[in-house]
Amino acid sequence: MxxxxxxxxxxxxxxxxxxxxxxxxxxxxxxxxxxxxxxxxxxxxxxxxxxxxxxxxxxxxxxxxxxxxxxxxxxxxxxxxxxxxxxxxxxxxxxxxxxxxxxRVSAKRNMDREQPIAGGGRVDESSVDLAIQLCDPAMTPAAVATQREIATQVEAAIQKLDEGDREVILMRHYEHLSNLEIAEVLNLNPPAASMRYLRAVRRLKAVLEEDKENFGVDNDSQG
Structure with missing residues (x-):
């Protein structure tokens, strides 16, 4: 990536x-x-x-x-x-x-369950970058013209992940930490951190596909 x-x-x-x-x-x-x-x-x-x-x-x-x-x-x-x-x-x-x-705005929101994603435009750019990486490589620039919508979809999908998957995605794609750095933060060895990231990406793809069938996410089950 x-x-x-x-x-x-x-x-x-x-x-x-x-x-x-x-x-x-x-x-x-x-x-x-x-x-x-x-x-x-x-x-x-x-x-x-x-x-x-x-x-x-x-x-x-x-x-x-x-x-x-x-x-x-x-x-x-x-x-x-x-x-x-x-x-x-x-x-x-x-x-x-x-x-x-x-x-926090509402007492119903639980910090332990909903980790903060984000502030300004930098996050939207990170969301778009991640979305493009998850999309079918054959997609043309015209196919990703609605990038702000894609960013919103990605952020919503990330919030649906469990805490462990969500956190590794945010550290990798929003904080831009390396696998070695993520391993140190999570107190894992690098191979374990890498596997956790790959599992999180697979689960994120599944959520995106479930939320929007026409999103264009590449899936191993597709031809």
Missing amino acids: NMTKSLWPSGDNTEVLIQAARQGDPDAVNQLLDRHRGPIRRLVEVRLDRKVQRRVDVSDVVQEVLVEASGRLQKYLDDPVMAFHLWLRQIAWDHIIDTYRRH
């Missing part, structure tokens, strides 16, 4: 800053957090529910993440339990969940 570039900056430059921060360089600490401000913002925009984003300032959520990361940074430097961007992602994800719970 043609994957979009990761949200996160180069690991090589990050490692240089981590080493400098470990030596007590305050400028390195500031640079380390500042260069991840944009990626954290994009993550919040991608994963925080649209309705919640109309009620909160994304910049405030990002700042909360960076403040917490700054306070916990020394502990991370002493014992880096995972890649730095995945550590930051976990802090950001905790804040996304907390923000959703504090500002």
